[in-house]
Amino acid sequence: MARRVVRKPTKIVVDLDDRKATILKAVVVEHIDTAQPVGSSAVAASADLDVSSATVRSEMVALEREGFLAQPHTSAGRIPTDKGYRYFVDHLQSGVLGSVQQKQVKDFFASVRGEVEEVLEQTSTLLSQMTSYTSVVVGAGHAHATILSVQLVSLDARHHLLVTVFSDGSVIKHSLTPNFEATPKEVMEASRQLNALLISTSLESRVQVPSRHDNEAALVREAVSILHAQQPVMEGEQVFIGGSSKVAEVFDGVETVRQVLAILEQELLVVSLVQDILDQGLSVAIGSEHGFAPLSTCALIVAPVTIDGAPAGAVGLLGPTRMKYREAMAAAEVVSAHLSRHFAGVDDRG
Amino acid sequence: MARRVVRKPTKIVVDLDDRKATILKAVVVEHIDTAQPVGSSAVAASADLDVSSATVRSEMVALEREGFLAQPHTSAGRIPTDKGYRYFVDHLQSGVLGSVQQKQVKDFFASVRGEVEEVLEQTSTLLSQMTSYTSVVVGAGHAHATILSVQLVSLDARHHLLVTVFSDGSVIKHSLTPNFEATPKEVMEASRQLNALLISTSLESRVQVPSRHDNEAALVREAVSILHAQQPVMEGEQVFIGGSSKVAEVFDGVETVRQVLAILEQELLVVSLVQDILDQGLSVAIGSEHGFAPLSTCALIVAPVTIDGAPAGAVGLLGPTRMKYREAMAAAEVVSAHLSRHFAGVDDRG
DNA sequence: ATTAGCACTCAGTAGAATTGAGTGCTAACA
DNA sequence: TGTTAGCACTCAATTCTACTGAGTGCTAAT
Numbered sequence: 001m002a003r004r005v006v007r008k009p010t011k012i013v014v015d016l017d018d019r020k021a022t023i024l025k026a027v028v029v030e031h032i033d034t035a036q037p038v039g040s041s042a043v044a045a046s047a048d049l050d051v052s053s054a055t056v057r058s059e060m061v062a063l064e065r066e067g068f069l070a071q072p073h074t075s076a077g078r079i080p081t082d083k084g085y086r087y088f089v090d091h092l093q094s095g096v097l098g099s100v101q102q103k104q105v106k107d108f109f110a111s112v113r114g115e116v117e118e119v120l121e122q123t124s125t126l127l128s129q130m131t132s133y134t135s136v137v138v139g140a141g142h143a144h145a146t147i148l149s150v151q152l153v154s155l156d157a158r159h160h161l162l163v164t165v166f167s168d169g170s171v172i173k174h175s176l177t178p179n180f181e182a183t184p185k186e187v188m189e190a191s192r193q194l195n196a197l198l199i200s201t202s203l204e205s206r207v208q209v210p211s212r213h214d215n216e217a218a219l220v221r222e223a224v225s226i227l228h229a230q231q232p233v234m235e236g237e238q239v240f241i242g243g244s245s246k247v248a249e250v251f252d253g254v255e256t257v258r259q260v261l262a263i264l265e266q267e268l269l270v271v272s273l274v275q276d277i278l279d280q281g282l283s284v285a286i287g288s289e290h291g292f293a294p295l296s297t298c299a300l301i302v303a304p305v306t307i308d309g310a311p312a313g314a315v316g317l318l319g320p321t322r323m324k325y326r327e328a329m330a331a332a333e334v335v336s337a338h339l340s341r342h343f344a345g346v347d348d349r350g
Numbered sequence: 351m352a353r354r355v356v357r358k359p360t361k362i363v364v365d366l367d368d369r370k371a372t373i374l375k376a377v378v379v380e381h382i383d384t385a386q387p388v389g390s391s392a393v394a395a396s397a398d399l400d401v402s403s404a405t406v407r408s409e410m411v412a413l414e415r416e417g418f419l420a421q422p423h424t425s426a427g428r429i430p431t432d433k434g435y436r437y438f439v440d441h442l443q444s445g446v447l448g449s450v451q452q453k454q455v456k457d458f459f460a461s462v463r464g465e466v467e468e469v470l471e472q473t474s475t476l477l478s479q480m481t482s483y484t485s486v487v488v489g490a491g492h493a494h495a496t497i498l499s500v501q502l503v504s505l506d507a508r509h510h511l512l513v514t515v516f517s518d519g520s521v522i523k524h525s526l527t528p529n530f531e532a533t534p535k536e537v538m539e540a541s542r543q544l545n546a547l548l549i550s551t552s553l554e555s556r557v558q559v560p561s562r563h564d565n566e567a568a569l570v571r572e573a574v575s576i577l578h579a580q581q582p583v584m585e586g587e588q589v590f591i592g593g594s595s596k597v598a599e600v601f602d603g604v605e606t607v608r609q610v611l612a613i614l615e616q617e618l619l620v621v622s623l624v625q626d627i628l629d630q631g632l633s634v635a636i637g638s639e640h641g642f643a644p645l646s647t648c649a650l651i652v653a654p655v656t657i658d659g660a661p662a663g664a665v666g667l668l669g670p671t672r673m674k675y676r677e678a679m680a681a682a683e684v685v686s687a688h689l690s691r692h693f694a695g696v697d698d699r700g
Numbered sequence: 701a702t703t704a705g706c707a708c709t710c711a712g713t714a715g716a717a718t719t720g721a722g723t724g725c726t727a728a729c730a
Numbered sequence: 731t732g733t734t735a736g737c738a739c740t741c742a743a744t745t746c747t748a749c750t751g752a753g754t755g756c757t758a759a760t
Contacts, residue, residue: 039753054703057754075709075753115525153499153515160684163513163521165503171513171523244594245611248604257607261595389722402734407723425722425740 016068020048021091023059024068028080028088032322035252037077069287082287085299085321089284095326097334101130106342109338116343120313123242127241127315130331134251134264136316138271139238142166147198152191152223157181162194162223174226181213190219203227223276239267243265250319251297259294260318274316283329287321297321301328303336307343315339366418371441372407374401374418378430378438382672385602387427432637435649435671439634445676447684451480459688466519466693470663471590473689477665478593481681483600483673484614486666488624489588492516497548502541502573507531512544512573524576532565540569553577589617600669601647609644610668622665627652633679635672647671651678653686657693663691 016024024240026046030038040056043049049056060078063069068084071077080088097105108126112119120137127135153161161175182190193216197207207222210217232306247260273292277285277300284300301317315336317328354644366374376396380388382568390406393399399406404685410428413419418434428440447455458476462469470487475484495516503511510526532540543566547557559574560567597610625643627635627650636649649671665686667678 041753047551052703053753054705054755055701058702072753073710074755075711075751077753114736115523147500148505149503149513151499151501151513151515155498155517155519159519161515161519161521163499163501163524165501165511165513167505169505169511169525170523171464171511173515173521175519204455208513243615245608245615248598248608248611254598254602254604254607257604258595258598261598261611265593267596299750387722391722403722404724404734404736405732408733411724424724424742425720425742445712478707 002237004087016063016087017051019051020059020063022046023056024063024080024084025088025091028084029071031079032324035322036077037072037340039077042077072347080292080322082289082321085286085325086289089286089325089329092326092329093328094304097327097330101331102334104130107332109342112342117238117240119339119342121239121242123315123335124240124242125258126242127317127331127335128246129236130335131317131319131324131328132243132246133317133319133328134244134246134260134275135242136270136314136318137240137242138274138313139240140311140313140314141237142170142203144202145203146202148221150191150194150198152176152187152194152219154182154184154187157183160187160219162226164198164227174223174230176219176222176226178215178218178222180215180218182219186215187219190216190223194223197224198227203230210266218271237268237271239271241267241270247318250323256297260298263294264318273300273301274314278304278311278314284325299323299325301325301332303329303332305336305339305343307340312340312343357512360468362430366437369399369401370409370413371437372396373406374413374430374434375438375441377410377419377428378434381429381634382674385672387422387429389427392427430672432639432671433677435636436639439636439675442676444683445680447677449618451681452684454480455684455688460564462692467590469587469689469692470588471592473665473685474590474592476592477667477681477685478596481669481674481678482593482596483669484594484596484610485592486620486624486664486668487590487592488663488666489556489590489623490661490663491587492518492520492553494552494554496550496552497518497687500541500544500548500573502526502537502544502569504537505532507533508535510569512576514548514577524573526569526572526576528565528568528572529694530565530568532569536565537569540573542568543570544573547574548577550623553580587618587621589621591617591620597668600673602693606647614645614668619663623650624652624664628654628661628664633682634675635698649673649675651675651682653682654677655689655693657690662690662693 023043026043026049027038030042040053040060044051044053044056056126060069064071064078068082068087069078070081072079105126112122116139120139124135124137142312145168148166148167149165151163153163155161158177158181160182162174162176163171164173165171183282186324193210197209201207206228207224209221241264244264247264248257251257251260273290277290283303284299284301288296290300297320299319299321302314304311305313305315315332317332319328372604373393376399378386378395380392390403390410390606394401394403394406410419414421414428417431418427418437420431422429455476462472466489474487477487487513495518497514498517498664499515501513503513504510508527508531510532512524512526513521514523515521543560546569551557557574559571568681591614594611594614597614598607601610603605623640627640633653634649634651638646647670649669651667652664653666654661655665665682667682669678
């Protein structure tokens with residue numbers, strides 16, 4: 001899966017006068033809450049606006065003309081368009097998590113233990129439970145990590161395992177099945193040579209492989225080529241998706257649910273989507289903004305995870321365009337911050 | 351997650367006279383096909399039965415009294431009960447896969463490469479695509495496998511990785527974060543001792559740990575305890591679920607979809623469910639047969655995977671009780687057989 | 701510029717009537 | 731005795747109609 005084209009952020013500076021903005025926000029808030037079209041009188045009733053519904057109506061006509069609102073049919077209220085949501089999100093004062101959730105996150109990170117993968121997986125479950133949306137946690141690949149150790153272990157004369165340990169704490173294995181039989185001694189020797197050759201290199205750097213014709217050299221060559229072969233696939237990017245059942249909760253229409261689930265199944269696609277949004281410098285992609293048609297009824301919130309300033313992955317939340325942006329964004333940010341700190345903390349704890 | 355209680359197979363020998371059996375089967379087949387209640391005249395029209403609809407009706411009354419059929423309401427046709435499906439499945443002559451699918455499986459296993467995990471994952475996708483049902487592939491844990499190699503790798507003075515290679519080709523890692531600083535030399539020495547201590551043992555066997563008070567001994571003790579600690583969690587059982595989006599295709603009602611998805615999220619639950627069914631010696635659990643209420647509208651087909659006769663996991667298919675049993679069972683069996691052969695083949699290929 | 705007032709639109713709802721697939725029962729029949 | 735044609739009955743689903751009411755757009759008055 002190739003990384004998708006990076007589009008420049010198409011930040012259109014929109015500005016609405018105060019009253020229009022208030023009305024738009026009221027419509028968005030109400031519609032997020034009720035999932036129904038919002039009428040002018042409901043907006044007029046919205047306290048901080050001292051005008052009649054008629055005035056609201058004429059403003060709404062303008063907002064519709066400008067593309068912020070839409071009408072499902074003539075005699076219905078208005079619903080926000082993607083552009084409407086965008087305005088809303090851009091003008092959202094960043095929310096604060098409820099104290100219960102604050103505590104939930106705190107407790108989680110105070111007690112979570114285990115390998116990185118487990119932490120990420122559980123984080124994904126946490127995020128999903130906190131928000132009632134489907135969560136995505138992406139762990140960065142280890143292309144840049146250096147190799148700490150390479151070991152060749154024999155299963156039998158023709159089947160060996162290449163176990164590589166990286167400086168970021170990840171371990172990957174590869175099967176090595178040469179078309180000749182190797183003695184334990186040859187395997188050990190190859191293992192030794194691989195260590196000498198690869199330690200402190202990264203998967204990106206090329207190394208000089210021995211050109212001799214003996215078995216050790218053959219093993220070494222095969223091992224090195226396997227290791228280097230995996231890079232372009234951006235292997236090692238780990239994805240953890242939590243709460244896919246939430247999809248059935250927050251989207252309506254079985255067909256929509258099916259489509260979204262089908263996309264979540266293609267994990268590489270999800271990763272590139274998240275990356276794409278991050279690359280654009282956005283924290284939310286609404287509706288068609290990510291240019292991916294099947295998800296045009298979705299919004300995707302992302303927050304980067306960094307370790308000591310370096311990008312190390314991301315957390316995301318997937319919901320309908322009428323999702324609770326403030327709460328969800330706050331949750332994503334808090335969790336990604338905790339996650340960043342957690343991993344930084346692992347390295348200099350004690 | 352504790353393994354669930356093993357219930358004895360409650361095989362009730364049911365026998366129906368020929369005509370009742372034919373009628374029952376006709377109802378099942380038709381209902382699986384149409385998802386609608388089946389009426390007496392539809393059954394009567396079913397070629398291999400030369401009776402009028404009135405006769406069919408009176409037989410249906412009997413079948414309903416005996417619990418094989420049910421009526422959604424007075425003036426509707428009949429639908430099969432779980433018991434009805436059970437009879438149908440028990441009297442199903444084992445189906446053969448269509449030649450297209452035959453080829454699909456063959457091609458897949460001829461070309462599939464890579465690590466066990468990848469093969470299992472892809473198999474799960476294959477099964478799901480072949481059948482349009484959600485698939486479950488369970489890889490057995492490595493509690494019984496013996497240790498081929500143990501290696502302790504330092505990230506820094508206080509953070510080490512314990513990398514263990516098992517005879518079944520699996521590799522697991524554990525973080526080791528002792529509360530003292532260890533020199534590279536001590537780590538290497540501990541690694542050496544661990545090897546001497548653990549090679550050829552399994553996770554089940556206890557070993558004598560050194561009781562000295564130096565750093566190596568402490569590292570060794572911690573490593574051994576971590577390794578042995580993981581067993582009761584039946585860690586290492588891998589689950590791969592493929593085609594969860596199919597849930598939204600084959601079940602009707604968003605709520606049902608949500609429930610099923612929520613269950614699929616709890617992978618350990620799924621594993622124990624599959625194991626439970628296998629332990630009962632069944633190949634299909636229909637409706638409430640598995641005793642798990644939230645899945646009472648589902649049927650779960652399972653087929654064991656064995657390597658050289660020893661159980662090594664299972665494949666499963668989850669669908670509604672009105673699923674296409676013959677095709678799905680055939681697919682599960684063929685795939686599990688291929689999978690068994692594939693892994694056996696890996697060990698003595700060439 | 702704002703708003704009260706009003707005619708108009710149209711999805712949604714409720715009720716009534718109708719349809720029709722399907723049943724159970726019974727009486728006649730082989 | 732088992733089978734079947736016939737018939738009255740049931741009831742979900744469909745169709746139709748009328749109505750409701752939330753909401754709009756427009757206009758004339760403030």
